[in-house]
Amino acid sequence: MAYGAFDLHGKVALVTGGNGGIGLGMAEALAQAGADVAIWGRDKAKLDTAAMTLADTGVRVHAATVDVSSSAAVAAAVADVVSDLGRIDAVYANAGIGRGGPFLDMKVEDYRAVLATNLDGVFWTLQETARHMVARAEHGDAGGSLVAISSLSAIEGAARSEAYAATKGAVISATKAIAVEFARYGVRANAILPGWITTGMSEASQANPKFAEKVLKRVPARRWGLPSDFGGIAVYLASDASAYHSGDSFVIDGGYTIF
Numbered sequence: 001m002a003y004g005a006f007d008l009h010g011k012v013a014l015v016t017g018g019n020g021g022i023g024l025g026m027a028e029a030l031a032q033a034g035a036d037v038a039i040w041g042r043d044k045a046k047l048d049t050a051a052m053t054l055a056d057t058g059v060r061v062h063a064a065t066v067d068v069s070s071s072a073a074v075a076a077a078v079a080d081v082v083s084d085l086g087r088i089d090a091v092y093a094n095a096g097i098g099r100g101g102p103f104l105d106m107k108v109e110d111y112r113a114v115l116a117t118n119l120d121g122v123f124w125t126l127q128e129t130a131r132h133m134v135a136r137a138e139h140g141d142a143g144g145s146l147v148a149i150s151s152l153s154a155i156e157g158a159a160r161s162e163a164y165a166a167t168k169g170a171v172i173s174a175t176k177a178i179a180v181e182f183a184r185y186g187v188r189a190n191a192i193l194p195g196w197i198t199t200g201m202s203e204a205s206q207a208n209p210k211f212a213e214k215v216l217k218r219v220p221a222r223r224w225g226l227p228s229d230f231g232g233i234a235v236y237l238a239s240d241a242s243a244y245h246s247g248d249s250f251v252i253d254g255g256y257t258i259f
Helices: 021-032 044-055 071-085 108-137 162-181 209-216 227-238
Strands: 012-016 036-041 061-065 090-093 144-149 187-194 249-252
Touching (some): 012 021, 012 071, 021 044, 021 227, 036 071, 071 108, 090 108, 090 227, 108 144, 144 162, 187 227, 227 249
Parallel strands (some): 012 036, 036 061, 144 187, 187 249
16 A cells, blocks of 8 residues: 555645746656646746646646745735635745856845845745645644755855855745744745756756866766656655654755765
8 A cells, every 4th residue: 555645635735936947846746646736937938838747647737927026926926826726735935046156246136136036035935825824724724834945055165156055045044943933833844955956047057068077076876966856855845744844954966965
């Protein structure tokens, strides 16, 4: 008999930045495990393609273009998901941007843009979905999983990525605080720290032979990570199997940080 705790039928998961990369990798696994899925993104064409892929699994899919840096836009979009799919049981605050470069050359507008999406966007997304989960708990339906996508840059010295690293470190601290504050409602909060993954954000670096040769030597798995490598942790954190697991940070990097 299969282990039933990983069955996500009856649950609804929201993935921001769910139209590609790690976000889509997680959304696909969640749908395959039976969850209805809501995905947000800014690229409408990519969003439509991702929604069709997810719908092929037979689950309900809600797709919307949302600017997560706007608290008002996030609040309205969360309300739309709840109206369409009935509830939100798990949320993956994954939307992010990267604007690296020499620290001394970082422009104010670029710094603000990174913070607006990577930190403010995560904050608004977790805040609004936590509000929904608390309201449910107060009506006898406790529980929920809040997940922030961080990065290895949060725990390593990522040169030329100071603004990006600052946001990724901040979301780890935020999830720990959320885990403590909302445990009374049965809501847990965790962070995921991806390593070097084949996504649009990292393709330029990985296409550089010198960079690729140096990095892959430090990855015991001897390959780049794939978006599908995040399916298992996504399903686990949405499932009842993780009901007592909160305030943690999951490093998914093929062993990079320990080698």
